[in-house]
Amino acid sequence: MGARKVLIDTDTASDDAVAIIMALRSPLIEVVAITVVAGNVEVEQATRNALLAAELCNSDIPVFAGSARPLERKLETADWFHGVDGLGDHGYAPQHRRASAGHAVDAIIASALEYPGLEIVTLGPLTNLAVALAREPRIAENISRCVIMGGAPCCEGNVTPAAEFNMWVDPEAARKVFLSRLMKEMVGWQLSRFAAVVNEREIAAIEKLGNPLSEFAVRCNSRAAAAYHEQTGEIGISLPDPIAMAVLLDPALSLNSSQHFIEVETGSDLTRGMTVVDRLNVGRDPRNREVWGEAMQNSKTKICWTLDVEGWKAALMRALTI
Numbered sequence: 001m002g003a004r005k006v007l008i009d010t011d012t013a014s015d016d017a018v019a020i021i022m023a024l025r026s027p028l029i030e031v032v033a034i035t036v037v038a039g040n041v042e043v044e045q046a047t048r049n050a051l052l053a054a055e056l057c058n059s060d061i062p063v064f065a066g067s068a069r070p071l072e073r074k075l076e077t078a079d080w081f082h083g084v085d086g087l088g089d090h091g092y093a094p095q096h097r098r099a100s101a102g103h104a105v106d107a108i109i110a111s112a113l114e115y116p117g118l119e120i121v122t123l124g125p126l127t128n129l130a131v132a133l134a135r136e137p138r139i140a141e142n143i144s145r146c147v148i149m150g151g152a153p154c155c156e157g158n159v160t161p162a163a164e165f166n167m168w169v170d171p172e173a174a175r176k177v178f179l180s181r182l183m184k185e186m187v188g189w190q191l192s193r194f195a196a197v198v199n200e201r202e203i204a205a206i207e208k209l210g211n212p213l214s215e216f217a218v219r220c221n222s223r224a225a226a227a228y229h230e231q232t233g234e235i236g237i238s239l240p241d242p243i244a245m246a247v248l249l250d251p252a253l254s255l256n257s258s259q260h261f262i263e264v265e266t267g268s269d270l271t272r273g274m275t276v277v278d279r280l281n282v283g284r285d286p287r288n289r290e291v292w293g294e295a296m297q298n299s300k301t302k303i304c305w306t307l308d309v310e311g312w313k314a315a316l317m318r319a320l321t322i
């Protein structure tokens, strides 16, 4: 049996870069393409960052630049969290690699048609994927699994009290993806908090590995660690995208999950990008039909509620050990 084929869609900043490293170093999968979307930083910068992460892994995987802005809104970046270059502003740049010709959306469509059973992991706003699904709906059947880093199911957001960054940046795209027939799995932001944060002792252990990947993984997240501390009071490096990647690589790291319909708020300023989970299946109730009818016609999303924290950290250490 050939290796599982995976496509990574990313708005590459510091935690995305670590997730890319995990994927490229894993013996379990073959990454067929990296597609880039605007989000944490402008798409050009995100593309350079993805190329750098691939270069650090000595990988010549094709990297395609994609959507430069959300479907209907202006782009709001997260330089306040990841730094102006998305990698903590240490002056990183790829030395040799350049982006591949072609658009990320075409690369998603072509990969899904070429590799039935393809798995996709999204680490940024869902703009590229929403456009790809609209342009070629057949890809939904070919994608066996779509692991989505994003959302704040039944809990607080990190950009507004209601919404997580990837959903908030392009809520229209998120809504299109959640209301599609894709086999979706949600790895929400809350899973990267508290015990899942890479703490000071673990950072020291990573630094002790003493190789270019381990050094990069810690250093490029310096700004993000400071911003996370400011935001939550927690100390350490919170890594939402690498956690989603760890769950993609090993689904058993999701200890507790359940399937639900999800709607995404696009109308309200207060709750823009909120991922509303129908946890009790009340969307079927006739009084909810008008609002929930469309969601009910599509597939449910598997929501990961509990993460195997030790397993996730072991996966991270493995990826950074050369």
Ligand code: BDR
Binding pocket: 013, 014, 015, 016, 040, 078, 081, 123, 124, 149, 158, 164, 165, 166, 189, 240, 241
């Ligand atoms: C998500 O937003 C970005 O800041 C991270 O890269 C991650 O994808 C967390 O909310």
Ligand code: CA
Binding pocket: 010, 011, 012, 013, 015, 016, 040, 123, 124, 241
């Ligand atoms: Ca990201």
